[in-house]
Amino acid sequence: MTPNSRLDFTPDEMRRFGYQTIDLLVEHFAGLANGPVASLETRAALDARLAGPPPELASDPGEVLKRLERDVLSSRMRVDHPRFFAFVPSPGNFAGAMADALVSGLNIFAGTWMAGSGPIALEMATVRWLADACGMPASAGGLFVSGGSMANLTALAAARHAMLDDRTEGAMVYYSDQTHSSVERALRTIGFAAEQLRKLPSDDSYQLPAALLAEAVSSDRRAGLRPFAVVANAGTTNTGAVDPLPALGSFCRKEGLWLHADGAYGAASCLSARGRAALDGIGEVDSLSLDPHKWLFQPFECGCVVVRDAELLRRTFRITPEYLQDVHRLSPANLCDYGVQLTRGLRALKLWMSIQIFGMQAFREAIDRGFQLAEYAEQRLRRMPGWDIVSPAQMAVVSFRYTESTNRSEELVKAMYQDGYAMLTSTVLKGQTALRLCTINPRTTEADLDRTLARLDHLARA
Ligand SMILES: Cc1ncc(COP(=O)(O)O)c(C=O)c1O
Incomplete structure (x- = not known):
């Protein structure tokens, strides 16, 4: 791209940069389920790459995108991942992302x-x-x-x-x-x-x-x-x-x-x-x-x-x-x-x-799936020895704990976070720590829940 102080791109340059950006988004949406839920780097490692003065000279947009992927996006939780059950997930969709691009591009x-x-x-x-x-x-x-x-x-x-x-x-x-x-x-x-x-x-x-x-x-x-x-x-x-x-x-x-x-x-x-x-x-x-x-x-x-x-x-x-x-x-x-x-x-x-x-029908079904997935998780947990339901599935949230030790909940969150396969968080209910799953992502499968709970069970017993 030609550096210039009008902050301008030629149509061809815009297309090239735009397609590269879209490719990055498509890879994200298409590859999400097979990648980790979270990948984390230390504050020191991130600061070493990102702190410092802004560049004086121009860079190629494609190179900047690569840097963004390598130095920034490599360290974060994917809140739209089908196995992100922590806090309240944000399972966005590609149409919404394109709408945001339009709002921003057309200002x-x-x-x-x-x-x-x-x-x-x-x-x-x-x-x-x-x-x-x-x-x-x-x-x-x-x-x-x-x-x-x-x-x-x-x-x-x-x-x-x-x-x-x-x-x-x-x-x-x-x-x-x-x-x-x-x-x-x-x-x-x-x-x-x-x-x-x-x-x-x-x-x-x-x-x-x-x-x-x-x-x-x-x-x-x-x-x-x-x-x-x-x-x-x-x-x-x-x-x-x-x-x-x-x-x-x-x-x-x-x-x-x-x-x-x-x-x-x-x-x-x-x-x-x-x-x-x-x-x-x-x-x-x-x-x-x-x-x-x-x-x-x-x-x-x-x-x-x-x-x-x-x-x-x-x-x-x-x-x-x-x-x-x-x-x-x-x-x-x-x-x-x-x-x-x-x-x-x-x-x-x-x-x-x-x-x-x-269409609205798809939205209604996607919402209902959230209710059903939490109920599915609850039924599975009820059949798992050593686990108690603290609050049954309600509005796509279920909370539970490992009965052997309540401290285990925090340790388990940490272990799951480090493991990267699925993400859930803990809370305190009536003075006691409990784990919770929030299942509003319509792209979550029953198999995702089965494997997440199996992993959790394995870590709890480890
Ligand atoms: C019940 C409730 N109220 C308010 C909020 C805050 O919303 P936001 O994080 O979008 O500002 C949340 C976020 O999870 C929530 O669950």
Whole structure:
């Protein structure tokens, strides 16, 4: 390639570099199942290759790609690998990756209608698909954000605005000890202190007990505090537990509290009948987070926030400075008014394009496969001597432990990590360490699970 200070490529150079990049992606997707789940290098080895000043002179793009593969991509977990069962996997798909390439290459601006009316119309239509799948009313709307953390933050900022007029003094919010840390981080970020967050102990099914919530709210009211919101789990990260959404919905309505559901992990499953049944009551919440980069098979970053009354998002975030006066005069819908970002790309395209290409039926089947694989793993574990189920398969998560020693769980994670064949992680449930498998990758096979569990059993006995 000819070095130049216009930062320009000729059409032929673009094609060559583009095809080389596509080849790298195709090799990744086609070879994933046969390669290791993780390969790791030490910090010292990585720094030795990567720290240092930037190059002064040009390099051939093909050489840069080779360097990227050799020096960077060689050390990482493959979160889309069919035997990646750790944390929450992100089993992306090629259509989603191509959509991201288009968004980036065309530099699509989806902040204002003036600059991106077609993209914004597509994003609003895609949010509508998700809102409808969850049973939200016609007034609902929202936008795509970076992920569940940002979706929770956006929704809770809307709740603070709607319920408290942004005045947080004495305001209280309630959720269970199974709630994802992003909720606490969001609340801290928008100005709530630790004593305003009531983290209630979950019950034996890892759900928020409605009676305990009612007691806490009434005792706080008696103390002169201002309860304003409840955060319910629509699928916890730990066990897939779903809080009692119908009971929480009627309680919050009666008490005049905002109900937010963190469905970053589980709510995307509403696209399938099975998921929708597991999340009964989700259509009644005031706001909802869901993450297409988890159980809707999109590459990072793809989260979505839906608010029952979309206008509340606009009231929370809209500011109209003079340099944007044309934007606000000419535009029927500016997504920059509904969230934190002014400049924003079109995250919705990956989901929209994947659904156009594969169709909803394929998506429903892919979601259901997640449920079935966790149930399959549970049945296998129940037949393996020395292993106990700690929390049965629920929303594609199963947790379990080796009965001989609870410390074994952490050692086993380390051993599996080093082994590289499959990856799973541990958590703490009711004070005891347990292993968990999250099985939302539709490309996982029963044989993958059989071999992973056999390997785990072998390592536990070693
Ligand atoms: C239940 C739940 N909420 C929120 C999040 C945070 O989402 P993200 O990592 O996309 O910001 C996660 C991530 O796993 C999650 O499982």
